[in-house]
Amino acid sequence: MHQPAEKPSTDRRSFLKNGATVGAAASVAMTLPGRADAATGANERLRIGFIGPGGRGFGAHVKTLCDLHKEGRKIDLVGVAEVYETQRDMVADYIKDKTGTDPGRYVDYNDMIAKENLDAVCIGTPDHWHHKQIIDSLAAGLNVYCEKPMTKTVEEAFNVENKWRASGKVMQVGVQSTSLPVWNEIRALLQDGKLGKVLGFQTEYFRNSNVGQWRYYKLVDDMNPKKIDWQRWLGTNEELAPEMPFDRAVYKQWRRFWPFGSGMFTDLFVHRTTSMLKATGLRIPGRVVGAGGIFMEYDGRDVPDVATVAADFNEGVQGLITATMCNQESRVNQLIRGHYGTFELGNGEGFDGFDFVPERRQVTSQGDSAKRTFENERISTQPVKNTTKAHFANFLDACEAGEPELCNNPPDLGAAAMAVVNLGAQSYRNGEVYFVDSDNRGISTKDPGWAKKWEAKSKARELPNHIAGWKAGDFGSTLDEPEYMKLAGPWTDGQDPAGS
Incomplete structure (x- = not known):
């Protein structure tokens, strides 16, 4: 096994090991018990290892960090842990060629963590490994970049959020579009x-393929049990997946099968959902239901090719995420709706602006609305050419500053997105509606009286709930009371409540 010739002292990375208090995050209120101290020495460098750098892990994680290294970021890529020998050597050789560092090569990521004196890891394994690898890395005092989705299940996501808060470490979830400035704006x-x-909000992630989703990942002869540690990949010893015979399609196209992920729900819906949660400030849903089916792609897959998730939030907001994997030229626009208008964002991530579409003047003339302009408007935003690169740069900035709250997609946001998309997937599979207690994160299929809660607010003529950070008082949130409504009310003993 290759080992680096020289190891830096543990004092070199003390800036990422010591705790101190930290304030609330800018995007959403959160309490972190500690933060890592910022680097003080001019020659401090982050030592980064890669866990499972397959397609995304190599193409985005490794290559992007090699580019950032070339541009002068103070990072060294020192370890590769990968169960597929051919992939492991290819990634390590690439790092050596691009950075001059010959990284340590490992099958077991725990060996890499133990031997490489790391400051951070990048996790690119299949979803079913994310939770354990994140927890192990945080426990080792490391900062973590984990590819989306953050975990395989929502219960695991809530546990990661708790462990991260207790650790004081920096963690970034790899939904790169969260590094677009448009969501904060x-x-x-x-x-x-x-x-x-x-x-x-309404969002989507449509695709189409003549071979079926995720079957475009090619199978090659070299993928075989001599080259791949199949038991370690499955995680049977860790009870992460059931025992099964080696299958190249399962190994390379694992997103098609429930033991390892949740198809479009967690591979694609999580992108747009995370962005919408960041834009609205919403987090844990109160009620989630999923629908769909395998309506065309009969290729042996488990996961649907048409799916929709509807998520209701206690803030009085509904999220709709919908798509098919068999049609992409008639996509649903991404948008956010309010009583006075809509933000329309189109599709994708290449935003240079978005449109404000007002409701008709008969609606927007309430209260002090005359002080505002309600005309169609194009609102500009700064586009980001390479969101993956921006996302990794943001992660490095947070690590170097020792400030977890600087990350554009921290675990509290990652857990919220998982609560939406994973419960949507479970609902589709189990035919259940899921309810979440936002205080204790309890998940149940027993209706706590969701509809009755909103009916009671209406009967009591209460004011509506609002998103976090709402500053507008009652603006755009009340109804006019027509004069004729004085005639409303139940008649008691034959008497007109209006006195007519």
Whole structure:
């Protein structure tokens, strides 16, 4: 086994090991018990190891960090842990060629953590390994970049969030679009009442393929039990997946099968859902239901090719995430709706702006709305050419500063997104509606009276709930009371309540 010739002292990375208090995050209120001290020495460098750098882990994690190294970031890529021998050597050789460092090569990521004196790891394994590898890395005092989805299940996601808060370490979840500035800009406008009462978001992730989703990952002869540690990949000793015979399709196209992920729910829906949660400030849903089916891609897969998730939030907002994997030229627009208007964002991540579409003037003329302009408007935003690179740069910035709250996609946001998409997947599979207690994170299929809660608010003529950070008072959140409504009310003993 290759080992680096020289190891830095443990004092070299003390800036990432010591705890200190930290304030609330800018994107959402959160309490972290500690933070890592920022680097003080001019020659401090982050030592980074890679866990499972397969397709995304190599193409995005390794190559992006090699580019950032070339541009002068103070990082060294020192270890590769990968169960597929051919992939492991290819990644390590690439790092050596691009950075001059010959990284240690490992099958077991625990050996890499024990021997390489790391400051951070990048996790690119299949979903079913994420939870254990994150927990092990945080316990070792490491900062973590983990590819989306953060975990395989929502219960695991809540546990990661708790462990991360207790650790004081930096952690970034790899939804790269969260590094677009547009989401913070939209959230500020929503909190200021630009749309009035926020009612819902709608988003998507459509695709199409003549071979079926994820079957475009090619199988080659070299993928075989002599080259791949199949038991370690499955995680049977850790009870992460059931025992099964080696299968190249399962290994390379694992997103098609439930033991390892949740198909489009967690591979694709999590992208757009995370962005919408960041834009609105919403986090844990109160009620989630999923629908769909395998309507065309009969290729041996488990996961659906058409799916929809509806998530209701206690803030009085509904999220709709919908798509098919068999059609992509008639996509649903991404948008956020309010009582006074809508933000329309189109599709994808290449935003240079978004549109404000107001409701008709008969609606927007309430209260002090005359002080505002309700005309169609194009609102500009700064596009980001390479969101993956921006996302990794943000992670490095947070590590170097020792400030977990600087990350654009921390675990509290990652856990919230998982609560939406994973419960949507479970609902689809089990035919159940899921309810979440946002205080204790309890998950149940027993209805706590969701509809009755909103009916009671209506009967009591209460004011609506609002997103976190709402600053607009009652603006765009109340109804006019027509004069004729004085005639409303139940008749008692034949008497007109209006006195007519």
